[in-house]
Amino acid sequence: MDILLVLMPVALLLGAVFAWLFVRAARSGQFEDLDDPAIRMLQDD
Amino acid sequence: MTAELPGEGAAIARCPHCEAPVEGPEDRFCCHGCETAYHLLQDMGLGEWYAKRESPGARPETSDHAWNAVPVQRTPRGDCTTLAIDGLRCTSCTWVVERVLERTEGVQAAQVSYATGRAKVTWDPEVVDLERLASRIAAIGYAPRPVDAPAPPDPLFTNLAVAVFGTANLMLLTAAIYASWLDGMEPRFMVLFRWGALALATPIATWSAEPFWRGAFAGIRERRIGMDVPIALAVGVLYVHGLVQTLRGAEAYLDSLGMLVTLLLVGRILESRGRRDTADAAAAIASRLPRTARRRTVDGVEEVSPSDLAPGDLLELGPGTEIAADATLTEGALQVQTSMLTGETAPRTLAVGDDLLAGSVVLEGTGAARVVRAGENTTAMRMAEAVREAIDRPTVDNPANDLAPTFTAATIAVAALAGAAWSWAVSIPVGVEVAVAVLVVACPCALGLAVPLGVSAGLGALARRGVLLRDGDALLRLGEIDTVAIDKTGTLTFGEPTVLVADDAVLRVAAGLERASGHPIARAITREAVRRRIPLPMPQELQETAGVGVEGVLDGHRYALRSGGAGRVELLADGVVTGSIELGDRPREDAVQAMAALKAADLGVTVLSGDVSEATERLAHEVGVDAFHGSLLPHDKAAWIGQHGRVLFVGDGLNDGPALGAAHVGLAMRTGAGTALGVADGIIARDGLAPLVAAVRGARATRTAIRANLRRSLVYNALAVTAAAAGLVNPLVAAILMPFSSALVIHGASRVERELSRT
Numbered sequence: 001m002d003i004l005l006v007l008m009p010v011a012l013l014l015g016a017v018f019a020w021l022f023v024r025a026a027r028s029g030q031f032e033d034l035d036d037p038a039i040r041m042l043q044d045d
Numbered sequence: 046m047t048a049e050l051p052g053e054g055a056a057i058a059r060c061p062h063c064e065a066p067v068e069g070p071e072d073r074f075c076c077h078g079c080e081t082a083y084h085l086l087q088d089m090g091l092g093e094w095y096a097k098r099e100s101p102g103a104r105p106e107t108s109d110h111a112w113n114a115v116p117v118q119r120t121p122r123g124d125c126t127t128l129a130i131d132g133l134r135c136t137s138c139t140w141v142v143e144r145v146l147e148r149t150e151g152v153q154a155a156q157v158s159y160a161t162g163r164a165k166v167t168w169d170p171e172v173v174d175l176e177r178l179a180s181r182i183a184a185i186g187y188a189p190r191p192v193d194a195p196a197p198p199d200p201l202f203t204n205l206a207v208a209v210f211g212t213a214n215l216m217l218l219t220a221a222i223y224a225s226w227l228d229g230m231e232p233r234f235m236v237l238f239r240w241g242a243l244a245l246a247t248p249i250a251t252w253s254a255e256p257f258w259r260g261a262f263a264g265i266r267e268r269r270i271g272m273d274v275p276i277a278l279a280v281g282v283l284y285v286h287g288l289v290q291t292l293r294g295a296e297a298y299l300d301s302l303g304m305l306v307t308l309l310l311v312g313r314i315l316e317s318r319g320r321r322d323t324a325d326a327a328a329a330i331a332s333r334l335p336r337t338a339r340r341r342t343v344d345g346v347e348e349v350s351p352s353d354l355a356p357g358d359l360l361e362l363g364p365g366t367e368i369a370a371d372a373t374l375t376e377g378a379l380q381v382q383t384s385m386l387t388g389e390t391a392p393r394t395l396a397v398g399d400d401l402l403a404g405s406v407v408l409e410g411t412g413a414a415r416v417v418r419a420g421e422n423t424t425a426m427r428m429a430e431a432v433r434e435a436i437d438r439p440t441v442d443n444p445a446n447d448l449a450p451t452f453t454a455a456t457i458a459v460a461a462l463a464g465a466a467w468s469w470a471v472s473i474p475v476g477v478e479v480a481v482a483v484l485v486v487a488c489p490c491a492l493g494l495a496v497p498l499g500v501s502a503g504l505g506a507l508a509r510r511g512v513l514l515r516d517g518d519a520l521l522r523l524g525e526i527d528t529v530a531i532d533k534t535g536t537l538t539f540g541e542p543t544v545l546v547a548d549d550a551v552l553r554v555a556a557g558l559e560r561a562s563g564h565p566i567a568r569a570i571t572r573e574a575v576r577r578r579i580p581l582p583m584p585q586e587l588q589e590t591a592g593v594g595v596e597g598v599l600d601g602h603r604y605a606l607r608s609g610g611a612g613r614v615e616l617l618a619d620g621v622v623t624g625s626i627e628l629g630d631r632p633r634e635d636a637v638q639a640m641a642a643l644k645a646a647d648l649g650v651t652v653l654s655g656d657v658s659e660a661t662e663r664l665a666h667e668v669g670v671d672a673f674h675g676s677l678l679p680h681d682k683a684a685w686i687g688q689h690g691r692v693l694f695v696g697d698g699l700n701d702g703p704a705l706g707a708a709h710v711g712l713a714m715r716t717g718a719g720t721a722l723g724v725a726d727g728i729i730a731r732d733g734l735a736p737l738v739a740a741v742r743g744a745r746a747t748r749t750a751i752r753a754n755l756r757r758s759l760v761y762n763a764l765a766v767t768a769a770a771a772g773l774v775n776p777l778v779a780a781i782l783m784p785f786s787s788a789l790v791i792h793g794a795s796r797v798e799r800e801l802s803r804t
Binding site for chain 2: 001004005008009011012015018019022026027031
């Protein structure tokens with residue numbers, strides 16, 4: 001069970017990295033338009 | 046592309062771009078604009094659009110916005126801005142606009158959104174300018190217009206993401222701690238979990254909850270205790286308590302903290318989503334005003350921005366001028382279309398001394414007008430501003446905000462009393478624990494969500510159906526009405542000429558002659574011809590004389606179209622009258638259906654009209670309404686409304702102002718005159734009466750949902766606080782209670798949209 005002492009901080013750190021990535025993605029505008037891609041995929045060009 | 050002409054069975058030719066029927070055996074362009082659009086697309090290698098599109102192209106019209114005045118963002122890649130594009134009807138439309146922009150020299154990137162009707166373009170200012178880009182879009186049949194305030198990206202989204210991430214992990218950790226009550230846990234793991242939980246709760250309580258902190262401090266500074274104060278109080282108490290408990294190695298309520306912040310953020314985001322449509326519509330009103338004006342000076346005429354106009358300035362007016370400020374005509378005579386808010390009404394003839402409203406368009410005549418109100422003070426801008434304000438402060442009449450100070454005080458009082466009682470009876474630590482438990486379960490979550498969620502769900506659902514209400518208060522009042530009084534002309538009817546009687550042959554020639562004219566009568570004639578699928582012929586030597594009529598040569602005859610008295614247009618062939626077209630007002634297509642739906646909703650419906658009683662009676666019967674009053678003066682309508690309780694009045698005209706003001710709720714058709722729009726509680730921003738029915742049903746559903754929500758949250762709070770004061774609530778119980786109550790409230794609010802979607 002001692003592995004938890006390592007795993008938990010590692011898991012939290014990983015999670016934090018993903019949260020940071022998400023915030024960056026949101027700020028760069030990736031979530032500004034959530035409705036179009038769904039329609040766009042029906043369009044073959 | 047060919048289609049069958051009904052009744053004749055012969056194939057007819059169509060314009061390759063807009064698919065309007067054209068005369069002759071082969072497909073031909075109906076007008077120069079379509080031809081240009083077609084060749085432009087072919088030259089750019091976009092001809093395949095014609096095969097993939099789902100609806101015909103729109104006929105190109107020129108746009109005259111002041112594009113160089115549109116604010117742009119300078120980026121390393123070039124200038125960047127967002128445009129609104131009207132006329133996108135299918136996804137192929139976004140495809141073709143995007144390609145046309147991308148293949149224009151100097152454009153770095155272009156992205157068109159079908160959902161929002163906006164294009165985001167980045168271009169090299171050295172090579173190309175916005176004016177040229179806009180004219181490219183206009184040339185293929187779409188109408189670009191500047192966006193006044195680009196919608197900012199939702200900043201709460203990132204707050205929510207962090208809150209969700211933290212809360213999910215918090216729940217895992219606290220679940221492990223709760224499990225240890227049964228099985229026990231090694232102390233070092235307990236310490237690890239507790240400190241882990243604190244580490245996760247810290248960004249939630251500070252960064253994610255920042256909007257609540259900001260709101261609470263602003264509220265306290267302005268001595269206005271809104272819902273943010275109890276929310277911030279709860280977050281603060283939870284966090285400080287959690288911090289102290291973690292240091293002491295005891296149980297905290299940190300998962301409840303995460304849940305509280307997450308759910309309230311979800312509420313905030315839903316709220317802003319629901320209002321975005323209304324915000325867009327308000328921006329559209331403002332952007333329809335012209336961006337330049339011609340001002341008369343001692344030296345001549347200069348072109349100025351409308352914001353430079355001041356009361357007293359003289360505006361130079363000519364055919365096609367869009368009026369940039371509210372003004373009084375001082376010389377000349379004009380025929381104007383009060384197309385404010387894109388509405389269409391029959392042209393009005395104005396003489397010296399008459400008032401002109403900003404946004405009207407001069408159809409015929411020249412003259413000058415003295416500015417009365419300019420810039421932000423014009424009727425149109427005030428209306429747009431009123432809508433925008435309502436969007437900024439949707440919860441201004443939120444009953445929960447009124448409850449907030451009492452709620453906050455009551456919660457603190459109960460917490461203090463319970464804490465003191467337990468401290469005295471048992472011990473001080475137990476007293477503190479109970480006081481915190483009271484504060485936690487009396488969490489303002491459900492109460493804070495109840496009204497804003499309901500109102501914003503209602504406002505959003507209505508805006509999507511074409512009804513723009515000024516504020517949540519109007520929505521709540523709309524839910525109380527028991528009678529509907531409706532104006533006739535322009536409300537129940539189109540309020541503009543439509544063809545009533547016409548021979549196909551006469552209509553064909555007339556439509557050919559009028560094909561290029563923008564006059565309302567001309568539009569009525571061409572529209573009817575298109576409706577009957579009559580191909581528009583192409584007369585030669587077309588000549589339009591303002592105020593007289595049009596003439597041209599077709600099939601070897603010289604035809605002329607002249608006014609033949611009220612509601613009548615005469616067609617002359619070589620100077621001899623050969624036929625006539627009768628035009629008149631007609632009830633809207635969905636009037637019968639809408640009136641039936643209102644009656645089915647247990648509402649008394651009455652037609653109130655200034656028109657003579659016989660005409661009113663005829664129309665009332667035509668749309669299936671039994672109650673009507675004709676020959677009413679404006680104050681008669683208002684008086685009638687005053688005697689009939691909670692009346693919803695729907696009108697449009699200048700003379701409807703008093704009635705709109707007197708009614709419990711007044712709704713104006715978007716085609717209405719400026720004053721009507723200014724007095725009204727909201728606008729029906731779409732053609733037809735279906736939005737009216739949606740408004741009534743939506744408002745009722747909203748009221749029901751909000752009442753149910755308030756009831757639920759009050760019952761919840763009463764029960765939970767009692768339990769907490771009795772010492773029955775521990776962190777686990779709180780963690781289960783809180784999301785449950787909030788989920789109930791969110792579910793209740795979503796009922797509005799479901800109710801409206803049900804046919």
